Amino acid sequence: MSQTIKLAVIPGDGTGPEVTAEACKVLEAVAPLEDVTFERVDFDYGGDRYLATGEVITEQQIDELRQFDAIYLGAIGHPEVKPGILEKGLLLSIRFQLDQYINLRPVKLYPGVDCPLKDKGPEHIRFDVIRENTEDLYCGAGGFLRKNTAQEIATQEMIATRFGADRCLRWAFEHCRRRNDRKQLTLVHKTNVLTFAANLWERAFHEMGEAEFPDITRDYNHIDAACMWFVKNPEFYDTIVVPNMFGDIITDIGAMIQGGLGVSAGGNINPDPGGCSMFECMGGSAPKYTGQNVINPIAAIAAMGMLLSVIGEQKGLDNLVRAGQRVDAAIGNTTPKMSSMSAGQMGHSTSAIGDLVAESL
Ligand code: IPM
Numbered sequence: 001m002s003q004t005i006k007l008a009v010i011p012g013d014g015t016g017p018e019v020t021a022e023a024c025k026v027l028e029a030v031a032p033l034e035d036v037t038f039e040r041v042d043f044d045y046g047g048d049r050y051l052a053t054g055e056v057i058t059e060q061q062i063d064e065l066r067q068f069d070a071i072y073l074g075a076i077g078h079p080e081v082k083p084g085i086l087e088k089g090l091l092l093s094i095r096f097q098l099d100q101y102i103n104l105r106p107v108k109l110y111p112g113v114d115c116p117l118k119d120k121g122p123e124h125i126r127f128d129v130i131r132e133n134t135e136d137l138y139c140g141a142g143g144f145l146r147k148n149t150a151q152e153i154a155t156q157e158m159i160a161t162r163f164g165a166d167r168c169l170r171w172a173f174e175h176c177r178r179r180n181d182r183k184q185l186t187l188v189h190k191t192n193v194l195t196f197a198a199n200l201w202e203r204a205f206h207e208m209g210e211a212e213f214p215d216i217t218r219d220y221n222h223i224d225a226a227c228m229w230f231v232k233n234p235e236f237y238d239t240i241v242v243p244n245m246f247g248d249i250i251t252d253i254g255a256m257i258q259g260g261l262g263v264s265a266g267g268n269i270n271p272d273p274g275g276c277s278m279f280e281c282m283g284g285s286a287p288k289y290t291g292q293n294v295i296n297p298i299a300a301i302a303a304m305g306m307l308l309s310v311i312g313e314q315k316g317l318d319n320l321v322r323a324g325q326r327v328d329a330a331i332g333n334t335t336p337k338m339s340s341m342s343a344g345q346m347g348h349s350t351s352a353i354g355d356l357v358a359e360s361l
């Protein structure tokens with residue numbers, strides 16, 4: 001059965017539109033192969049629009065995005081916009097208001113990609129990080145007292161709720177089961193110091209695992225140790241579940257060991273019925289390379305592949321899942337033909353890499 005997927009595309013700032021064009025090129029090439037039909041609407045949210053109108057995105061406009069089956073985001077970040085405005089105003093606003101409580105970040109070393117770790121290959125680096133995406137230090141709870149005086153106090157609160165931990169843990173356990181690899185889920189936190197928030201997560205993790213997921217092996221790492229193991233023994237991991245702030249940090253390490261920001265993609269997922277998810281590359285808008293056709297589009301294409309697989313899985317549309325798998329396989333066929341993953345050093349232009357992936361579908 002064919003079903004039309006309504007896709008909102010926000011190409012964004014800097015090189016965002018260039019890599020988005022390649023991701024859409026690959027989507028257009030894979031769609032007929034698996035009988036996928038989609039309807040694409042572009043939105044110009046980002047730095048230029050903010051500079052012109054003074055507005056990042058309104059609640060009404062976010063409601064408009066809610067009507068789509070998925071959102072694709074290129075990159076945001078503009079040299080003339082103060083850091084934080086677009087990140088909070090667009091990216092975090094969409095994550096929070098559309099309740100995209102799962103941040104899925106695959107850490108996958110594709111064939112041929114240079115890895116900064118000695119003696120590690122694709123067989124060692126292939127795990128998924130599931131980062132909670134709506135709570136923790138990201139809630140924006142806190143404030144100043146006696147601001148701008150010598151007695152100033154600032155608080156920034158780490159919020160952990162049982163509801164938030166449970167829904168993220170359940171998705172992580174289910175994802176680990178679906179992956180059907182070593183069926184090992186590692187909780188990453190800091191139970192030795194964060195005796196309230198980490199303790200809540202730890203109890204929720206073990207209670208749920210014992211009651212509902214006896215087939216999944218439970219494992220635990222402190223955040224600092226996980227940083228160390230990512231570098232020393234990444235092959236140890238299968239699926240990781242982690243709260244928001246620590247997840248932000250370890251997924252950057254993850255991005256580096258898989259070859260850099262030119263390769264790494266992320267999904268902000270609302271798995272609830274009718275939920276709207278957003279997929280993005282992890283690299284920024286790299287404004288200095290704008291218009292040069294030298295930025296790596298692999299991360300952007302991988303984000304499109306993830307969009308297809310995740311939406312397909314949620315809607316029970318096998319053709320979408322297969323399309324996503326085809327994109328992933330095509331990336332794997334293309335990376336060995338590239339000399340490097342870094343902007344300008346790939347041996348091919350941005351658009352040529354999009355062509356290579358599309359051709360090998
Ligand atoms: C990420 C980014 C964002 C985050 C920033 C841009 C707000 O670093 O997606 O990992 O901290 O979540």
Ligand code: MN
Pocket residue numbers: 248249252
């Ligand atoms: Mn980050």
